[in-house]
Amino acid sequence: MEQREQWQADGHRAYPLVRVRQLVKNYYLGHTVVPALRGVDLDVWPGELVALMGPSGSGKSTFMNLLGCLDQPTAGRYLLNGVPVDELSPNELADVRNRSIGFVFQNFNLLPWMSALENVELPLTYMxxxxxxxxxxAEIALTLVGLRTRALHRPTEMSGGQQQRVAIARALVTSPTLLLADEPTGNLDSQTSIQIMGILQELNRRGLTIILVTHEADIASYCRRQVRFRDGRVVSDTLNPEPLEARLQLTHDHNNQEQEGRKVTS
Structure with missing residues (x-):
């Protein structure tokens, strides 16, 4: 797979935030080797919004776990901001995970007995x-996702979309350099999914590098780059020259709803 080079405005070569070379991950069932990743090469540049796609079992979730320092590769290199992650000790990996990487999951993973504010504060408590x-x-992070007024509400008092916003705020609160989102819209309806993609696009416009996993082509269409996995390998890596703009789509949908409302009342 051809790797792209990028250049800064001052003419100096830019360096990728994420660089993996010949990344391999095997699992073992007795004496049987089950390959999950088979020599993946990939660069992700600062400020990119990348969608990882592929069928179940293609290796994309395993790849995300390795990027998030939740697992270690069997072989290969992984550099995060120039740091050789594959050479770090478990304690060093935990430090990178806590300080440099934010996580957003499909199931939100909020503590139900805590308020939104307390859930967002939690990573900082560990620090x-x-x-x-x-x-x-935590208040700044909740403001970024539009939930400052819901700070004292518990997850059970919120919609699925609001809970995912809290989860995004929690991922942002440590000021990570990389945000990993695993099926962030998987449990949401289509309109709420667009709202969540709008938040991710706005964060990306502010400079945050985001890698997300999705099975849905319409969600991937909001990303400027789409990487497809199959059988543990990257089989395509394409740029989307005209990604959808969630904020424009939300405005369009809102205007249509207003017009329909006028027809009903007229």
Whole structure:
């Protein structure tokens, strides 16, 4: 797979945030080797919004686990911001995971007995940050996803879309350099999915690098780059020159609803 080079405005070569070379991951069932990744090469550049696609069992979720330092490769290299992640100790991996990477999952993974604000603060608690600074950062993160007024509500008092916004705020609160989203719209209806993609696109416009896994082609169409996996390999890596704009689509849908409402009342 051909790797793209990028150049900064000052003429210096830019370096990828994520670089993997010949990444291999095998699982073992007794004496049987089950290959999940078979020599993946990929660069992800700062500020990209990338969709990973492919059928179940294609290797994309395994790849995301390796990128997120939730697992270690059997072989190959993984550089995150120039740091050789594949050479780090378990404690060093945990530090990279906590400070450099934000996670968003399909099932939200919020603690039901905590408020939205407390859920967002939780990663900072693990970092032993003072309470006042934790609260300040959590409030900023909730504001970014449009939920500042719901800060004291518990997950059970929120819709699925609102819970996913809280999960995104929690992923942002540590100021990560990389956001990994595994099927972030998988449990949401189509309109709420567009709203979540709107938030991710806005974060990307602010400079955050985002890699997301999706089975849905319409969700991938919001991303400028689409990488397809099959049988543990990258089989295509394409640029989408005209990604959909979620905020424009939401405005269009809202205007249509208003017009329909006028017809009903007229």
């Amino acid at each position: 032993q940050m003072p309470a006042e600074e934790r609260r300040r950062r």
